[in-house]
Amino acid sequence: MSKITLHYLDKSRAFRVLWLLEHLGLEYNVVPYVRENNRAPEELKKIHPLGRSPILEIKDEQTGKTKIVTESGYIFQYILENYDQEKILSLKDPEQAEQVQYYLHYAEGSLQPPLLMEYVYSLAAQSPGPFPLSYLVRGVLDKISGAYSRGEVKNQIDYLETEVSKNEGYFVGGQFSAADILLSFPLQMAFLRGFAQAKDYPHIKKWLESITSEKSYSAAKDSAAQYES
Ligand SMILES: N[C@@H](CCC(=O)N[C@@H](CS)C(=O)NCC(=O)O)C(=O)O
The missing domain is CATH 1.20.1050.10 (Glutathione S-transferase Yfyf (Class Pi); Chain A, domain 2)
Structure with missing residues (x-):
């Protein structure tokens, strides 16, 4: 089992990841961030050096290992490959x-x-x-x-x-x-x-x-x- 955490910046691309997770019926936690002068706050850089949202943190509960996944397209690819076994959103054909x-x-x-x-x-x-x-x-x-x-x-x-x-x-x-x-x-x-x-x-x-x-x-x-x- 793994635990999914979404680092969510307000008014951002992160909404799409929330939508993806909801559509697949996955459990997730959200860590919210509020923009400062229209940019992401510095604390997001503690999660990934570029400090951009969305960021997904996947924790393997057996090994305790954490993986950081960034870039919307790659986040989607990662979620589809690992959590869309029924091919609901990645499509069967x-x-x-x-x-x-x-x-x-x-x-x-x-x-x-x-x-x-x-x-x-x-x-x-x-x-x-x-x-x-x-x-x-x-x-x-x-x-x-x-x-x-x-x-x-x-x-x-x-x-x-x-x-x-x-x-x-x-x-x-x-x-x-x-x-x-x-x-x-x-x-x-x-x-x-x-x-x-x-x-x-x-x-x-x-x-x-x-x-x-x-x-x-x-x-x-x-x-x-x-x-x-
Ligand atoms: N190519 C990245 C872009 C990420 C990105 O630029 N996110 C914006 C929000 S939509 C952001 O974090 N902006 C805050 C900033 O640049 O300080 C992706 O698709 O995830």
Whole structure:
């Protein structure tokens, strides 16, 4: 038997891990952390030197050994390999299972970087200094965004819209899988932060409505409520 502890930073990717654990009906403990100036607090570095959340701590109760697992995609892979024997979220069909694996890499490897760039530019544009410097700064940020990340966000989300439309409303095999949970965060954030408009992506919009009506989503939301400020 092993004991699972999730190091959970408020308003973060850690919610997806909570959702994953709830959907698989696993027992877990949560250690909550609250952001300081929008960053993770220093104490998270005691768990892993990068101090980023999510972090999963797996303690083998027989040997007493503890394993630290980081990176959302790898955390998902680890949980699916070790705790999803029924292949509820990793999917039974081998080709579909491969496709789920692909999305575990894709979400942080390809989709997240241009979204993060847009987020950083939007933060910088919010405090650009006094006029006329603000005018110049906003203009430069807009140029940088236009040169790469704005178009790349559109490229990525257009691609995902086509994939959902081809796969009967989900990302893999017309059914709910770990890929849907992992892709929920960047796509929700893209719409929430205005980097893409939900009305332009009807299949993704419907997909979001559908996956967030899963019982495990509500259970994860209820669980997370106590850790969110
Ligand atoms: N690639 C990592 C990213 C982890 C990450 O950047 N987490 C954010 C929360 S969403 C964080 O800890 N931010 C706090 C900070 O950077 O100080 C993953 O997928 O787990």
